[in-house]
Each structure stands twice: as C-alpha cells, then as structure tokens.
Amino acid sequence: MKDKDYQEIFSQFKGKEADLLPILLRIQEKEGYISEEAIRRISKFLKLSENQIYGVASFYPKYRFNPPGRKSIKVCMGTACHVRGGKFLSDAVGWKLGINIGQTTEDKRFDFQRATCLGCCTLGPVVKINDDVHSRMLVTGLKEILEKHD
Ligand code: FES
Structure with missing residues (x-):
C-alpha cells in the first residue's frame, strides 16, 4: 500500500485505541493482509506498541500477516x-x-x-x-x- 492509501484509511478515524480493529480490517481489505509496514504505521497513528497491535490482531483468526496465496x-x-x-x-x-x-x-x-x-x-x-x-x-x-x- 502507498502513503495515500494509509492516509485515506486513517483519515476516517480519530486515532483512538477502539479504532484498531476497524483499521486492521480496512487495511486487510485493501492489501489482503496486515504487513509489518502496516503495523508500524498503525502503531504511530494509534500510539500503541507494535506488540499490542500484534497481540490484539492475532487473537482474531480473520486477520492474516502474510500475503494471501492464489x-x-x-x-x-x-x-x-x-x-x-x-x-x-x-x-x-x-x-x-x-x-x-x-x-x-x-x-x-x-x-x-x-x-x-x-x-x-x-x-x-x-x-x-x-x-x-x-x-x-x-x-x-x-x-x-x-x-x-x-
Ligand atoms: S463448526 Fe465447522 S462448520 Fe460449524
């Protein structure tokens, strides 16, 4: 995803912790998975540690951290x-x-x-x-x- 894609997604949220799951969902819909780059950017935007984000996201089976296969x-x-x-x-x-x-x-x-x-x-x-x-x-x-x- 490009800078503008992240900006477009983040602009729909206020930067609160409760925005984490919908942001993850939007990014996964756009890119097909949650990349390390996405985690870094979310971490900055929500002021959460990358570990916190992985911890929450990995609890839900629907989030993937690898590019999808065919x-x-x-x-x-x-x-x-x-x-x-x-x-x-x-x-x-x-x-x-x-x-x-x-x-x-x-x-x-x-x-x-x-x-x-x-x-x-x-x-x-x-x-x-x-x-x-x-x-x-x-x-x-x-x-x-x-x-x-x-
Ligand atoms: S538990 Fe497998 S389809 Fe419902």
Whole structure:
C-alpha cells in the first residue's frame, strides 16, 4: 500500500485505541493482509506498541500477516468440526503444504487459515478452498482436493 492509501484509511478515524480493529480490517481489505509496514504505521497513528497491535490482531483468526496465496484453504476448527476430526485435518493440511496456520506456501499457491465455523456444522469436518466447501472431509481425501485446486 502507498502513503495515500494509509492516509485515506486513517483519515476516517480519530486515532483512538477502539479504532484498531476497524483499521486492521480496512487495511486487510485493501492489501489482503496486515504487513509489518502496516503495523508500524498503525502503531504511530494509534500510539500503541507494535506488540499490542500484534497481540490484539492475532487473537482474531480473520486477520492474516502474510500475503494471501492464489487459493485460500480454511480448515474449520469449530466445536462440531473439531470433534469430527478437524484437528487431524488441520495437521494434515499443514504437513502436506509444509506450512503452519496463517502462512502462505513459498510458491504463493496456497495460504492456510483456520475458521471458527463455516456455517455447515452437521457436515463436518469442513474444509473450504476459496469458495468451494468440502464436507465430511477425510485426511485421505486431502491429496485429491489439493490437486483439484492446483
Ligand atoms: S463448526 Fe465447522 S462448520 Fe460449524
């Protein structure tokens, strides 16, 4: 993002601590993620430490700190999916892609996120790749869906 993009976003706020989450959201909508540069600028604008900003932002799964991949994989970690094996799926996705939650593969092919609920709990465990929802996912089916989304 350029200087003017930050100025445009900051001009909509008064610089109070309560502005943090909406500012993060605006920046992520514009840039696709929250960069280190964005954290530095927010820190100056809101007079909060960078650690405070990371601490708050990292609590919410929707904020990402890496550029998005061409495809975004979200593994549901909500209760219904968790009890049906969501954690195993999440581990398997991370292992297959060689990245952790919140990261993007080096080739920018996939980014890997967790979701708290994708709204189809009875179909869990659920994995979403961009807009495609894969329900009742098994670890053994991951290879196939990752190749399908290549
Ligand atoms: S808990 Fe996974 S879709 Fe609701």
